[in-house]
Amino acid sequence: MHARYEIQRSDTLGRHLAAAKDLKPGETIISDEPYVLGPTSDSSLVCYNCYLPLISKFLVCKNCAVAPVCPGEGCPESLSKKCHNSTECELFRDLKLTKGVGPMTMVQNVGSLLALRAILKKETDPKAWEEFMKLETHLEERKKSNIWEYYENTVKFITSLGVLDNTQDEYIVQKVCGAIDVNSFEVRGPPIPALGYSQPLRGVYLKASLLTHDCVGNTHVSINDNNVLVCHASMDIKKGEVIYYNYTDPLKGTSLRQHHLLVGKYFKCNCDRCKDCTELGTNISSVICTECKTGYVSKSSDQQWTCHDCKKQFDHSNIEHKVQCCSDKFDVINKKNEKELEEYIRNVSKILAPNHYLLLEATQHLAGVLRDTINREPHPTKKLMRRKLQLCQELLPILEKLCPGISRTKAITLYEIHATMVQLAKKLFDSREITGTGYMDKLLNAEKYLKRALEMLFIEPGNSPEGELCAKALEEYRALKVTMNNVLDGIHAEGKTYMTTSKSE
Structure with missing residues (x-):
């Protein structure tokens, strides 16, 4: 307990x-x-000691003369956790002498490193190994899929090292690979200084x-x-x-989430959201009915979709074709181009329900483009700010339903709403379109969004993008308080008393 x-x-x-x-x-x-941490099965070469990407050159560990490591002065001192430990180093040195294993063997099998390190725990941490082997592997399902053949190279590589000579289980390596695939979490690898590029890792x-x-x-x-x-x-x-x-993307439709879980986790989800064709009332997978023109059509069975209003039924292949066409179109547009995104949203809004996951994704991209434009331009227009604000405020109710409570995406959306509110309010006040009282109302409203964002961002790791956003949001909160005090002073200087008229969200 x-x-x-x-x-x-x-x-x-x-x-x-x-x-x-x-x-x-x-x-x-x-x-x-982590029980074990390492590169993905299709990883590019990384340092065996710190997992920094090795782009053009590498050295080998001076003790075992096998493991590829960082060139030059070696791994950065800031990366205190070293993965190529003394036990592994001794093993590699012995393998060089007894099996002829060299650096290129490790370079060619970097995708098998995680499985190898998991297996080596059998001797170095038998208690943890025992717990690891209790994890779900879905071995029988994997035997019937292409993934079994995909990992045969890993099986041959690890078997050739002789580390399993005393193991009777012929499927031990495949079980380890299965346990990793089914149970691992994606981990950000360390970025190359100045470049920022990193290789994603997996941790169990x-x-x-x-x-x-x-x-x-x-x-x-x-x-x-x-x-x-x-x-x-x-x-x-x-x-x-x-x-x-939630191991899936909450802003994807049921069919995509189910496919992701079936391929990666080998089960079909039967949660309340998956059983609800409206996906908790969001209609995130629905399309507009071509019969009544107002109702939303959702999947009612494997082969049929039904309109909630006029009850007209549609063949699954018909709806699937429409959605696929919208998806294909989204794949080819320039997602950094404001006009292309606006045109895409305008066109597919005639086919897809307003909260469809493809529209939500386009909305997120467009909001990001507008944010960058607003921050880049010395005098961004009020139209740009209002459009960005509209997009974020349309996204927020969906996030409240699908990601209730603390949510990373919701925190970022709340922050962006606050930032645009503050920018727009200042522009309106500077152009004398609102009074000091109106300005104060808008700042107070923005403060509510910022406070909610901060409540969620406080738990994020400091080195993550969200942790860095938290630090930035704290500075902006202090600046917002200073601005609000200055506006209040201005109102009082005019001999007026401020009484808030802003409404809570």
């Missing part, structure tokens, strides 16, 4: 985590060191791997500077309730 969670078992969920006490939003549930976390999936989770997961996974409650969780994490 842990203070905040306990491991339970059920026929439907298997081993899973449940709340051992009432949990509040932002409360830490799990802090988990033994506690976090027991988080049960739901397309509307009740947790928020982040991985900090030291690759420690921290799981917070994103909303109130009552004692005894299952602790859920």
Whole structure:
């Protein structure tokens, strides 16, 4: 029993985590060191010691003369966690002498490094290895798929090293690969200084791997500077309730989420959102009815879609073709071009429901383009600001439903709403389109959005983009307070008393 969670078992969920006490939003549930961390199976070459990308050249470890490592002065001192430890180094040195393993062998098999390091834990940390081998592998399902053949190179490479000579299980390497695929979390690799480029990594976390999936989770997961996974409650969780994490993109439709889970996790989700054809009333996968012109058509069975208003039924292939055409069009437009994005939104809005996931994605891209334009131009127009504000405010209600409580995307959206509100209010005040009182009302409204964003961003790791945004938002909050005090002083200097007329969100 842990203070905040306990491991339970059920026929439907298997081993899973449940709340051992009432949990509040932002409360830490799990802090988990990686069992193993390493490059993905299709990774480019990285340093075996610190995982920095090795773009043009590398050295080899001076002790084992096998492992590729950073050239020049070696790994940056700021990257304190070294992965090529003394035990592995000794093994590689022995393999060089007994098996003829050299640096190019490791270069060619960098995609197998994570599986190798997981297997080496069998000897160095047998207790953790035992827990790792309890993880779900979906071995039988994998045998019937292309992934089995894909990992045959990893099987041959690790078997050739002789580290499994005393193991009777002929499928041990495939089981390890399965456990990694099904249970790992994506981790940001260290960026190359000045370039910012990094190679994504994967980490297996033994506690976090027991988080049960739901397309509307009740947790928020982040991985900090030291690759420690921290799981917070994103909303109130009552004692005894299952602790859920959403392993998919919440702003994708059910068919895409289901496909992602089936391919990567080997199960079909049956959560409340997946069972609801309207996806909790958002109609994020729906299209506009061509019969009544006003109703939304959602998938009612494997082969049929039905309009909620006129009840007209449509063949699945017909609707799928329409959505695919809209998706294909989105793939080829320039997503950094304001006019192309606006045209795309205008055109597909005649086909797709207003909150369709393709429209939401286009909306996010357009909001980003407008943000960059507003920040870049010395005198951005009010029209640009109002359009960006409209886009963010259209996105927010969807996020409230699909990502209730603490949400990374929601925090960024709230921050962007505040930033544009402040910029627009200043422009209106400077052009004397609003009075000091009106200016103060708008600043107070912006402050509400900023406070909500900060409440969510505070739990983000400092080295992450969201952590950096938190630091920026704090500075902007202080600046906003100074501006508000100056506006109040101006109102008082005119002999007036400020009485807020702003409405809560």
